[in-house]
Amino acid sequence: MTPGTGSTAEHVGGPGRQPGSSSGGVGRDTMLTLGSRLLLTAVIIGADVILARALGPDGKGAFYLLVLFPSLVALAVGMGLDRSLAIVVARSREAARSGFANVVLWTLVVGGLATIVSVALFGPGTLSGPLRSVLPGISDSQFLLGALAIPGELFFGVGLLGLVGRRRIVSYNAVRLLRRALLLLLTASVVASVGLSLEGALALNLITLVVTVLAIVLAVRRDGSLGLRPDLALLREQLRFGSRTVLGALAERLSYRVDAFLVNLLIGVSATGVYSVAAGLAEVLWYLPNALGLVLFSRAVIPGTDSTALASTMTRLVVTLGIILALPLAVGAPALVEWAYGQAFAGGGETLRLLLPGVVAYGVVSVLTHFVIAAGSPGVYTWLVGTGLALNIGANLVAIPLAGIAGAAIASSISYSVTAVLTLIVFRRIS
Known part of the structure; x- marks a missing residue:
């Protein structure tokens, strides 16, 4: 209930x-x-x-x-x-x-x-x-x-x-x-x-x-x-x-924040500062799907509302615009980061490039998980983001010692993409 x-x-x-x-x-x-x-x-x-x-x-x-x-x-x-x-x-x-x-x-x-x-x-x-x-x-x-x-x-x-x-x-x-x-x-x-x-x-x-x-x-x-x-x-x-959604919400938040804690533990706070710059710029691409997801959620919670078609349209829009916005950002990332933040943060440019594919893919999750929760399936939502978090932690523990903050970006990008695929599969089954 x-x-x-x-x-x-x-x-x-x-x-x-x-x-x-x-x-x-x-x-x-x-x-x-x-x-x-x-x-x-x-x-x-x-x-x-x-x-x-x-x-x-x-x-x-x-x-x-x-x-x-x-x-x-x-x-x-x-x-x-x-x-x-x-x-x-x-x-x-x-x-x-x-x-x-x-x-x-x-x-x-x-x-x-x-x-x-x-x-x-x-x-x-x-x-x-x-x-x-x-x-x-x-x-x-x-x-x-x-x-x-x-x-x-x-x-x-x-x-x-x-x-x-x-x-x-x-x-x-x-x-x-x-x-x-x-x-x-x-x-x-x-x-x-x-x-x-x-x-x-x-x-x-x-x-x-x-x-x-x-x-x-x-x-x-x-x-x-x-x-x-x-x-x-x-x-x-x-x-x-x-209580049926809190574990999922916490797992989702950790999915795109735990990498910073792991960078801090395995490398140090200075590397965390550089990584935070790249992560912050990459997450700009999430503002669109988060916005659409909230609008979708505000409709889907109204009793008797069928938001399946709206969710599908919003998801296609998010992926299309995400790719369009990510391409120029990927090209100009190194120069942009160094110009805006200074030489001390220059390493964040390449890290930003590596994060972008997963960030674009995760836009799907940001939209459709709102639909999943509003449809009365918080347990499914928890499973989705929990799986993504487990993959994120495991991949980061392997990649960070091998490649530093670039490894963290690659590991996070992979976990975001896998979570997006799983979310699409779940959406097709419950819609």
């Missing part, structure tokens, strides 16, 4: 009106999201270039890992509330109020506990916890600044999908753009005035996260979906569904 059905659905209210029914059709939401993603791309790259030049390879690598860590923890302790909330809020405004109230409660309690546990596992002071071996060379203050982002990352991720479930696509895109644009503005201002340290960059990341969390709250309030009374019966239903 999905959240918002059965007895729980009756408890939180009747069907009500469809969320965002006056906001336009698929075409409008798609173009709006794509347009915002293009602007978001420019903002993200701008901030990344400034951070890289200010911090150097070592600092850039450490920053990348310390921003990545809380997002992974938040995803894990979120227990799939993001996708289950999207389904709950699509049913009625009354259900949305209860669902959002549950998220606030979960963020404060579970997000806060996750921060405390993370700091304890890192080992403050003279203690040495297991996380120190995963993040070597990170100081106590740096880790604390990273860990403090866990509750904010939890609410940010869940709240954004709640906006998608309510089909508030304008608000969703505005919040995403706000976070990146504010980070760009603050980073550029600090670098120009006093210079930027790793601790300063992490503090700026926290500030932008707080501001965007408040922006989500305001967007939910404007929608009339902000509630402060948790519904424990609904929360259990949300967690029951979400």
Whole structure:
């Protein structure tokens, strides 16, 4: 049973009106999201270039890992509330109020506990916890600044999908753009005035996260979906569904992030900084499929909707445009990376080339896994991305010692491509 059905659905209210029914059709939401993603791309790259030049390879690598860590923890302790909330809020405004109230409660309690546990596992002071071996060379203050982002990352991720479930696509895109644009503005201002340290960059990341969390709250309030009374019966239903997707969501996130941790462990933080530049530029090609996938998901969660034809069309579009965009990027990658990021990051150019085939292929996964989940098959989704993650880790453990960050790029590209093929096979069987 999905959240918002059965007895729980009756408890939180009747069907009500469809969320965002006056906001336009698929075409409008798609173009709006794509347009915002293009602007978001420019903002993200701008901030990344400034951070890289200010911090150097070592600092850039450490920053990348310390921003990545809380997002992974938040995803894990979120227990799939993001996708289950999207389904709950699509049913009625009354259900949305209860669902959002549950998220606030979960963020404060579970997000806060996750921060405390993370700091304890890192080992403050003279203690040495297991996380120190995963993040070597990170100081106590740096880790604390990273860990403090866990509750904010939890609410940010869940709240954004709640906006998608309510089909508030304008608000969703505005919040995403706000976070990146504010980070760009603050980073550029600090670098120009006093210079930027790793601790300063992490503090700026926290500030932008707080501001965007408040922006989500305001967007939910404007929608009339902000509630402060948790519904424990609904929360259990949300967690029951979400727990079926959380392993898959975590496996998918790790599929395109675990390579950075492995590079850090097997080579070092400086190589991680260079690799993060290549990965960040390659992932620009994912903005299109992610945008289309979210639009598809916002339709597919509506009861009685058949989105098979829409999913097929979006997948063909993603592959075609991905190839068109990847070709010039592959040709100009070495010159582009060295010009934008500096000589210290020049090795990222060839790494970017090696990542591109798999990144283009993975666009299929970014679109169709939304369809798989909305179709009520989260277990299949978990199997798909879990298989890809296992292949990614195994291939990276072999390739990184042999070929460094180029080996990591090849291994990741292969795993992305295999996952894409498996996803297409599954889609044909369930559609």
